[in-house]
Amino acid sequence: MIAIRLAEIMSALSHALDLTEGQPQGHCIRVCRIGMTIGARMGLSEKALEELYYTLLLKDLGCSSNAARICELYLADDLRFKRDFKLVGSSLSQVLGFVISHTGLQAGLAERFRSVLNILRNGGAIAQEMIETRCQRGAEIARMMRFSENVAQGILDLDEHFDGGGRPQGLKGQDISIFARIALAAQVIDVFFMSAGPEAATAELRYRRGAWFDPDVVDAFLSVADWHFWDDLASPDLETRILALEPGNTLRLADEDYLDDIAAAFAQVIDAKSPYTSGHSDRVALFTDLIAEEMGYDLSARRRIKRAALLHDIGKLGVSNSILDKPGRLEGEEWEAMKRHASYSEEILSRIGAFADLARIAGAHHERLDGKGYPRGITGEAICAETRIISTADVFDALTADRPYRAAMPVEKAFAILRDGAGQAHDPACIEALERAIRRADLAGAKQAA
Structure with a gap:
């Protein structure tokens, strides 16, 4: 037996997941900080916080499985596509604008037109296929890494929305894993924080409250998101403190x-x-x-x-x-x-x-x-x-x-x-x-x- 920090391994591997999602370095680390703050505020048990911790670090385990498909369908750089798509909401105008602005920019006019037309005709089926593949693959890999079924379920439900408008299963409300409800909100908070600052992140959270996000999750975050929190989120030593935040704060024997x-x-x-x-x-x-x-x-x-x-x-x-x-x-x-x-x-x-x-x-x-x-x-x-x-x-x-x-x-x-x-x-x-x-x-x- 050897003493290792499981958190150390997972936080390092989360950097690889950030790369393939096109996110700024430390995305999953910041998501972990946000999500654990929410979980603690909501009064989750020590065991639940432990499982939430690993769900947040590994939420994107399945992200590589749809990269090639994105390139094929959208004739696009998958890293840029994924990065920018995280800023898109559910409105038809936003989705259409994104598709038109990100499809086939380096392709010929006719090829680009065919791709855009295919996406407009079959967008729902395409989104279902890619999200289902990503979520199911991520859950499978979490199980391979010996994480609990609760962690796997949190990864599986990541793209479900509180109002039932998400994918892949169209789950609604409390039927969605609490870990996924927290992780999705934490993900959007970090994406908007890094792209436009705390005010933009807070505004987006409020806007999607009750639609994408569980109101209890939103309210828990807003109750603690003061300027100290945002300064902490941008701190260069955040990763060190996230390792210390691992529930139990003990060396795991593996x-x-x-x-x-x-x-x-x-x-x-x-x-x-x-x-x-x-x-x-x-x-x-x-x-x-x-x-x-x-x-x-x-x-x-x-x-x-x-x-x-x-x-x-x-x-x-x-x-x-x-x-x-x-x-x-x-x-x-x-x-x-x-x-x-x-x-x-x-x-x-x-x-x-x-x-x-x-x-x-x-x-x-x-x-x-x-x-x-x-x-x-x-x-x-x-x-x-x-x-x-x-x-x-x-x-x-x-x-x-x-x-x-x-x-x-x-x-x-x-x-x-x-x-x-x-x-x-x-x-x-x-x-x-x-x-x-x-x-x-x-x-x-x-x-x-x-």
Whole structure:
């Protein structure tokens, strides 16, 4: 057993969720501060406050699952689209204005017209599909991370409105999880606070009282939202104090299996970002483990490297799907944006004490032995053995899986490409270890089939 702060892990992972929602850094942290203030004011029990705390930090667990669909339907940058959509209310004029101003801005006139027309005709069904996918996926991942059904339900109900006009189930009033009622209000408060200040946030809260928001939730917030509260919300040390706010304020004991579950669950968030990366993190983790085993790493070391492999692409949550799923070559700023995902991965993982040693390993997975990689352009011995293993596994999976710009390659062709770059891009020892492991796996499969 090892002592970890569960809150520390979840608050760090919430930064990754902020990235994929296009929100200013610390959005979920501020939402947690707002929501916990409301919950305490409403007199929730200690147990309920604990569950509310994690619901607020993880409210956006399913957010990556609709990113590709947004790009496809709206011909838009999903990060900007999601950021701006949070400022839109329920009025028809606001919704229409948003659709027209955010659809197909970089597309041709005819393509843009077709997209806008499709959305106007099928907007209800489209919204239902995307919100349902997001909410259900978020609840599933919360369960994978061993959170209670109450937390999962809070995430599932996030987009329900108090008057019954929300989605995906059209729940009304007290039928909506109290955690979701608080989280939705806290989310809108932070979005308007960050975009236009405390007065705008308060005005929006009052305007949607009884429609989107539970009046009791609104009244609880308004009773405590003085200037001290707003100053506190903008404080640079807010995250530190949010960690101290964790109900019970004690170290949680977690075994290695729990850390594995957290890494595996968040890999699901990462891979849901693009249809072309479905299962990518799991496969990279598998190939990583095969290489490490072949190279003589013990079980403890293999477990550690596998976690880094599962989380190596967490930074891609901060890259628009208009870039991730682009069928052609990335140019200029597109390529620079893609390269930033490696730095994002290192930054996010370095926030987690239990995963901090994995941060540099995962963040360097696009470095090359000849120094032509990124983000630092380091060479040779500066690239640790664990990173070399993950890098080899990552490229092998990329070559043997479908990508927006090409079909999957046969295994032998993929190995030929890896061997051509051996010593320049990737470590020859890692390539050879993977070849041996794959060959053994093929032989074992052939024997079973016989």
